[in-house]
Amino acid sequence: MKTPSLISLHGGHSGQFCNHAEDTLEEMIRAYIDRGFKSVGISEHMPPFGDEFLYPDEIEAGLTAKGLQKRFALYFEELERLKEKYRKEIIIYKGFETETRTGYQDQVKTLVNRYRPDYIVGSVHHVNDGCFDYSQEVYDRICKDLGSVDAVYLAYFDAQFEMIRTIRPFVVGHFDLIRIFDPAFMSRLETPGILAKIKRNLSLVKDLGLALDYNLRPLSRGEDAPYLAPVILDMAREMKIPVIPGDDSHSSVQAGKFVDRAVRTLEEMGFSTDWPVPRCLPVADI
Numbered sequence: 693m694k695t696p697s698l699i700s701l702h703g704g705h706s707g708q709f710c711n712h713a714e715d716t717l718e719e720m721i722r723a724y725i726d727r728g729f730k731s732v733g734i735s736e737h738m739p740p741f742g743d744e745f746l747y748p749d750e751i752e753a754g755l756t757a758k759g760l761q762k763r764f765a766l767y768f769e770e771l772e773r774l775k776e777k778y779r780k781e782i783i784i785y786k787g788f789e790t791e792t793r794t795g796y797q798d799q800v801k802t803l804v805n806r807y808r809p810d811y812i813v814g815s816v817h818h819v820n821d822g823c824f825d826y827s828q829e830v831y832d833r834i835c836k837d838l839g840s841v842d843a844v845y846l847a848y849f850d851a852q853f854e855m856i857r858t859i860r861p862f863v864v865g866h867f868d869l870i871r872i873f874d875p876a877f878m879s880r881l882e883t884p885g886i887l888a889k890i891k892r893n894l895s896l897v898k899d900l901g902l903a904l905d906y907n908l909r910p911l912s913r914g915e916d917a918p919y920l921a922p923v924i925l926d927m928a929r930e931m932k933i934p935v936i937p938g939d940d941s942h943s944s945v946q947a948g949k950f951v952d953r954a955v956r957t958l959e960e961m962g963f964s965t966d967w968p969v970p971r972c973l974p975v976a977d978i
């Protein structure tokens with residue numbers, strides 16, 4: 693039996709192109725090569741299209757939406773250079789990670805047409821344009837605004853459904869990120885209303901032939917469960933949806949971390965470790 697290869701299709705955020713990351717993109721790529729990766733997908737965050745969607749740390753750094761869009765163009769140029777420079781050592785898939793702020797479908801379409809990525813990671817970090825994964829404080833405020841934590845979960849999975857339906861990302865990023873600041877997530881994910889939306893979204897992923905990100909970021913924060921909580925991971929296996937590790941790395945130290953363990957877990961659980969090749973599906977007409 694052949695040993696499954698190491699892979700990450702979500703991550704490689706670098707300090708060069710992302711404000712809340714460290715190190716250059718080249719240092720990230722070298723880290724993957726040093727750790728035995730033969731292929732890797734790099735998925736920098738897409739830029740905002742208006743200054744009202746800047747993250748607080750970007751505002752503090754004096755950045756503008758225009759500036760971030762220019763930096764995003766340089767990101768693809770640099771990826772192309774590194775892809776060529778290291779082509780004998782590693783296959784680099786050029787990607788980016790989506791946002792779902794108002795107007796995102798057209799913006800993603802524009803970026804896909806302009807930069808021709810190999811694939812995209814479809815992620816939801818916002819509910820009603822509020823970024824819920826930024827801090828506990830913001831998360832709590834969004835829950836208060838929507839009336840309950842359950843209501844935020846429901847809104848999140850609806851936003852995710854729309855994103856999957858319209859963007860058709862090859863990889864759906866950290867499917868259950870909405871649990872980030874909720875200590876009661878294990879039971880909440882199994883409440884009937886929420887579970888029904890999870891099943892609906894997984895069916896869509898299956899029907900469109902997409903894959904799920906086995907997102908290892910929680911492990912680097914000292915938590916036990918990667919995204920895809922055990923209950924969702926079990927459903928994905930039953931539905932035979934491909935699940936692919938993503939380190940969601942934001943520094944060269946994090947690049948590739950925990951991937952060997954994740955590959956073993958997936959293999960033991962009976963998932964295929966014959967990783968599908970990333971591709972870009974056409975963004976649906978809305």
Ligand SMILES: [Zn+2]
Nearest residue numbers: 705710712737
């Ligand atoms: Zn990030």
Ligand SMILES: [Zn+2]
Nearest residue numbers: 789815865866
């Ligand atoms: Zn993300």
